[in-house]
Amino acid sequence: MSSTLAGAFGIAALFVAVLALVFAVQALRAQSGTAKAVTELAATPEPQQQAQAQAQPEAKPGTVKSELRRLSRELEEARTELRETLQHLAVVRYDAYGEMSGRLSWSMALLDDNGDGVVLTSINSRNDARSYAKEVKAFESDAKLSPEEEEAIDTLRKEASPTLGNPDHQ
Known part of the structure; x- marks a missing residue:
């Protein structure tokens, strides 16, 4: 069998x-x-x-x-x-107040290929944390930007020269 x-x-x-x-x-x-x-x-x-x-x-x-x-x-x-998707990211971490260390505050730029998107910021202190969102169009914002927010956008703008905003880039 x-x-x-x-x-x-x-x-x-x-x-x-x-x-x-x-x-x-x-x-x-x-x-x-x-x-x-x-x-x-x-x-x-x-x-x-x-x-x-x-x-x-x-x-x-x-x-x-x-x-x-x-x-x-x-x-x-x-x-x-x-x-047109938010695919480019830059984060800047820093100490917003002299009383704290550890770089717990941060600013983050999220942009598309045209330099449009948003900058998000969180400022942390001993007692509280504040968050901000600011719109960005063509790497610029109508709202007043902090130096850290500008640094995050500038980082993406520098990376953008060969790729972002270039319609031939695929």
Whole structure:
């Protein structure tokens, strides 16, 4: 009985191996077709790509070409939305009062790629803590900023020169 069970497991293992081989061959075929389509899309400059997409009839839904076009559009939309998210952070810690040490007070700038966002500050003393939020537009604020808040914004402005505010940066 045990040899019969071993034979059944052997046949099942062989079947699974053949099935895996079939899936691997299909995946390689799909991948080579996808790689060609990606290469064609990447080689086309973006303005021409948009003109071609309008001039060519829409690819059949579910085809690799139509999926690549859809994914390209979604990727560009995501990049546009990402530029407007608060993703750049700088924190300055300090002692606000001479009576305390440990740099428990802090100012934090949270900005997007355009230098828009907020500066948050917490000033801690022995008796209380005060928090402030100030709006920032293009690395500037209408509210009077403390030196530490300005330092946090300046840190991001210096980092911004090659990346922040650059619409070509991705």
